[in-house]
Amino acid sequence: MSASERLRVMFGAAPLKPERITPAAQQVHKLKRMTKADFEALKQHARDHQLVNHKWRNRRWAVLILVNLLFTFSFWLDIQMLEGSLTASRFVGFHLIDLNSALQVMLAHRHVIVNLFIGTATVFVLWVVLGGRSFCSWVCPYHLVAEWFEWLHLRLVAKKLVSDHQFHRGARSVFWLAFALLAVLSGYTVFETISPTGILSRALIYGPSLALGWVLLLLLFEVLYSRRAWCRYVCPIGLTYGMVGAISPLRVEYRLEHCFHEGDCRKVCMVPHVLDVVIKGRAPDLKTPIGPDCTRCGLCVDVCPSGALVFDIKGLNRLL
Amino acid sequence: MSDDTRDDDRAAAADEAAAANPAPTAGSRRPQAPVRRLSSRRRFIRSAFLIGGVLGLAMLGYVPVAGAHRSRLRPPGALEEADFLSSCIKCGQCVQVCPVAAIRLDDIDSGFGIGVPSIDARAQACDFSCDAVQCILACPTGSLTYRKPASLATRPGMPLARAPLLKAKAKDAEPTLNLPERIGVARLSRPDSCLAVLGKGFRGQARGAGFRGRLRYVERDRWRPVAVRDHPYDRDLCNLCVSECPIGDAITMLATVAADGSRQHRPQVLEQCVGCGVCEMICPVDPAAIVIDARQPWEG
Numbered sequence: 001m002s003a004s005e006r007l008r009v010m011f012g013a014a015p016l017k018p019e020r021i022t023p024a025a026q027q028v029h030k031l032k033r034m035t036k037a038d039f040e041a042l043k044q045h046a047r048d049h050q051l052v053n054h055k056w057r058n059r060r061w062a063v064l065i066l067v068n069l070l071f072t073f074s075f076w077l078d079i080q081m082l083e084g085s086l087t088a089s090r091f092v093g094f095h096l097i098d099l100n101s102a103l104q105v106m107l108a109h110r111h112v113i114v115n116l117f118i119g120t121a122t123v124f125v126l127w128v129v130l131g132g133r134s135f136c137s138w139v140c141p142y143h144l145v146a147e148w149f150e151w152l153h154l155r156l157v158a159k160k161l162v163s164d165h166q167f168h169r170g171a172r173s174v175f176w177l178a179f180a181l182l183a184v185l186s187g188y189t190v191f192e193t194i195s196p197t198g199i200l201s202r203a204l205i206y207g208p209s210l211a212l213g214w215v216l217l218l219l220l221f222e223v224l225y226s227r228r229a230w231c232r233y234v235c236p237i238g239l240t241y242g243m244v245g246a247i248s249p250l251r252v253e254y255r256l257e258h259c260f261h262e263g264d265c266r267k268v269c270m271v272p273h274v275l276d277v278v279i280k281g282r283a284p285d286l287k288t289p290i291g292p293d294c295t296r297c298g299l300c301v302d303v304c305p306s307g308a309l310v311f312d313i314k315g316l317n318r319l320l
Numbered sequence: 321m322s323d324d325t326r327d328d329d330r331a332a333a334a335d336e337a338a339a340a341n342p343a344p345t346a347g348s349r350r351p352q353a354p355v356r357r358l359s360s361r362r363r364f365i366r367s368a369f370l371i372g373g374v375l376g377l378a379m380l381g382y383v384p385v386a387g388a389h390r391s392r393l394r395p396p397g398a399l400e401e402a403d404f405l406s407s408c409i410k411c412g413q414c415v416q417v418c419p420v421a422a423i424r425l426d427d428i429d430s431g432f433g434i435g436v437p438s439i440d441a442r443a444q445a446c447d448f449s450c451d452a453v454q455c456i457l458a459c460p461t462g463s464l465t466y467r468k469p470a471s472l473a474t475r476p477g478m479p480l481a482r483a484p485l486l487k488a489k490a491k492d493a494e495p496t497l498n499l500p501e502r503i504g505v506a507r508l509s510r511p512d513s514c515l516a517v518l519g520k521g522f523r524g525q526a527r528g529a530g531f532r533g534r535l536r537y538v539e540r541d542r543w544r545p546v547a548v549r550d551h552p553y554d555r556d557l558c559n560l561c562v563s564e565c566p567i568g569d570a571i572t573m574l575a576t577v578a579a580d581g582s583r584q585h586r587p588q589v590l591e592q593c594v595g596c597g598v599c600e601m602i603c604p605v606d607p608a609a610i611v612i613d614a615r616q617p618w619e620g
Contacts, residue, residue: 075416087435088411088460095460101409105461108406111469113462116409168367178375186382187406188432193381194374198410202425202435206412211428233367234374 045260048305056298056311063138071205086139086201087192088119095119099127099244100237101198104191107183124244132245136231136238137270137297141204142196142215146228149219150270153227165226167233169273176236196230197237228270238295246292249314252301254290256283259308265300275300278308289314381431392430392438393504393597393614395423396446397456397464400473401615408463410435414455420534420545422446423455441597441612448486448566448596449536449545453499466498477617478502484594485568488538497567497594504595504614506561506571508587514609515558516573516585522558525549526604533601535564548602561587561599561610568592571599591618 009015021029031039070082071089083090087101097119106112127135136143156162179191192198196218199211222229231238245251254277261280266272274291277283289312300309352360385405395414398404414437415423422444423437430436437455439446456464468474483496511517526548527533534545553560562573570593576584587599587610597612 083416083458084411084413084460088409088413090413090458090460097409097460105407105409109403109461111407111462111471113465115460116462119460165366166363167370168363171367171371174371175374178371179378182375182379187402188382188385189406189408189410190378190381190432192410193428193432193434194378198435199428202410202412206415206425209425209427211434214428229370233370 045306051305053302056302060138060297061144064141064144067139068141068201068204071201075205085198085205086141087198094122096123096126098237099123100240101189101192103180103240104183104189107180108187108189127241127244128248129250131248131250131296132241132243132292133238133294134245134250134296135241136235137295140197140237141200143231143295145200145215146219146222146231149223150228153223156223157227162224167226167229169233171233172235172239175234176239179236191236195237197235231270238293242292245294245296248292249316250296251312251314252290252294252296252298252309253312254278254283254288255308255310256286256288257308258304258306259283260306264303264305265309268299268303270295270297270299381434384429384431385433391614391616392426392433393441393595393612395437395439395455395464396448396453396499396503396594396596397459397466397501398503399463399465399468400475400478403472404463405432405436407461408436409461411460412437413458413460414464417450417454417458418446419449419454420444420447420536439597441600442608443601444533445597445601447534447536447545447598448488448497449543451486451489451497453497456498467500474501475617477619480594481591484570484592487566487568488536488542490568499594502594502618504597504612505616505618506589506593506595506597506599506610507613508589508609509611510605510607510609511586513605513607514587515605516587517609519583519585520558521556522560522604523552523554525552526560526602535598535602536566557585558604559585559587560602560604564598564602566596566598567594570594591620593618 005016031042034042067082071085074080074082081092084096086098088095088097090096095115095118097116099120102116102120102123105116130138153162153164157164182188182190194214196215199209199215203209203212218230226233254275259278261278263278265278266275269275271293274294277288277290290309296311298311301311394401394404395418399407410425412425412435415421415425422439422441423446424440425435426433426438428434453466456466459465462469478501480500480502484499485495486497489495489497508514508517515522525531529549531547531549533548535548535551536542536545537551540546540551557573559573562571565571570590572588572590574586574588576586578584589610595612595614595616599610600608600612603610
């Protein structure tokens with residue numbers, strides 16, 4: 001309102017509508033055209049963004065560390081609950097065999113004994129129930145270490161010291177086929193030689209090894225060159241469990257109505273392609289399950305301020 | 321974020337715009353923008369290098385296997401080496417059940433043999449303290465097995481003529497070990513340094529005060545192996561390899577009378593030797609006069 005206009009009003013003229021309104025003020029006017037409920041929801045949403053929530057991350061880290069410690073202590077303290085390592089073990093006597101390791105052994109050796117079959121079948125059923133790639137984020141020790149180094153990578157990216165070089169995600173499928181083929185052709189479990197999951201698991205139980213140098217190289221590669229490269233583009237274990245998870249009822253579900261399409265979830269996600277559905281205009285339905293490549297890590301569930309991403313069990317009509 | 325990521329985002333935004341306003345020829349792929357084509361070509365080349373690099377590094381694991389200068393002693397019941405490497409799932413359950421901790425997992429310098437169990441007999445031999453060959457029981461994949469399937473290879477000289485008698489179980493109803501094949505065979509490799517050959521006795525700790533190896537001395541404790549350093553010997557003629565051998569009829573002390581009338585002694589390995597390595601561990605001279613030839617057959 002100009003000074004002359006204010007004086008005019010003082011001397012008796014009726015106030016006129018302003019000729020010009022600043023964009024900021026226009027924005028507020030626009031907001032106030034909403035219903036009161038809408039406006040409050042918006043304010044609440046903005047406040048929710050300030051809340052830092054690590055509920056699922058903390059639970060996941062606790063489970064991951066506990067499982068791996070159970071392996072370690074079963075040997076060190078001889079409590080004999082979970083004997084062996086992640087590739088194969090016995091839980092209070094029941095055989096458990098990692099699906100990818102079992103596949104490598106079966107392809108290389110071509111002779112399956114009963115215990116190997118039982119252990120593999122048990123683990124298959126276990127991870128169908130628990131969500132397939134949830135093995136990655138809830139059990140695999142390399143996942144946790146890589147998650148810590150990813151934080152370092154993101155810090156360096158923010159300071160523009162390094163940048164993330166992406167690979168084609170089809171590379172992982174090529175690796176899966178190549179390692180399966182190499183096992184058949186060579187008769188050796190070739191992948192196990194470089195598997196950081198096996199190396200770390202054995203190191204935690206049987207003590208440090210030279211092989212940890214290889215794991216460190218992988219982590220350096222991820223910090224300096226490509227974000228979470230091993231898990232995203234290489235690891236055939238992830239793809240094996242991903243295939244198992246395709247028929248799992250446990251998954252993260254996307255709820256369109258709650259979504260503000262801000263994309264925070266895709267920034268924290270290790271496999272953001274599964275969250276393509278959150279882009280404005282992509283969701284085919286009000287509720288959409290997230291694909292089998294999702295590791296069920298819950299980072300997106302934690303970061304979403306409006307509850308658009310939640311853990312869900314198919315057929316079970318309640319939230320976890 | 322890298323340039324590529326930004327390109328991808330930009331392209332994704334363009335895709336969205338296109339979806340909002342479908343072109344007349346809906347369904348046909350729009351030609352890629354030059355910048356995007358370039359970045360996707362770069363990504364493709366990078367991925368090819370990644371695939372080649374990782375597979376190449378993994379295949380490097382073949383080098384130590386092909387070299388095979390170091391012929392490692394595998395735990396009892398192990399399949400032939402090639403079958404053993406292919407069937408072992410590298411879990412270490414055999415390590416966990418061994419009462420004398422004889423089994424160790426190999427490191428990445430063994431290539432494809434990473435995480436595969438082996439025994440360094442000089443440091444700690446398998447003395448069958450467990451009686452039942454627990455490592456075989458623990459193995460989930462049949463790499464260590466009581467009964468090898470007919471389809472898997474066996475070399476002549478590897479199967480034992482009869483089930484080995486375990487001296488510690490001599491008084492039990494079933495005194496033999498369920499072990500159809502040997503894991504190696506002992507050989508007096510340095511007779512010149514063998515105390516028995518030299519006609520010498522032995523007094524004291526067999527391997528010195530610093531040695532951490534353990535052995536089952538049935539007369540002391542059948543179920544708890546004792547540190548070798550806590551069990552000093554006093555022998556007029558050294559015969560530790562013969563007396564401490566856990567297997568019956570596997571080694572004997574051969575006595576001959578020489579031309580000048582003096583008695584000569586020499587440990588003689590017999591066909592029932594399973595290759596456990598206790599003789600190599602207990603041999604008091606350094607380096608050991610008797611060693612295990614890992615995975616070697618009996619040659620008579």
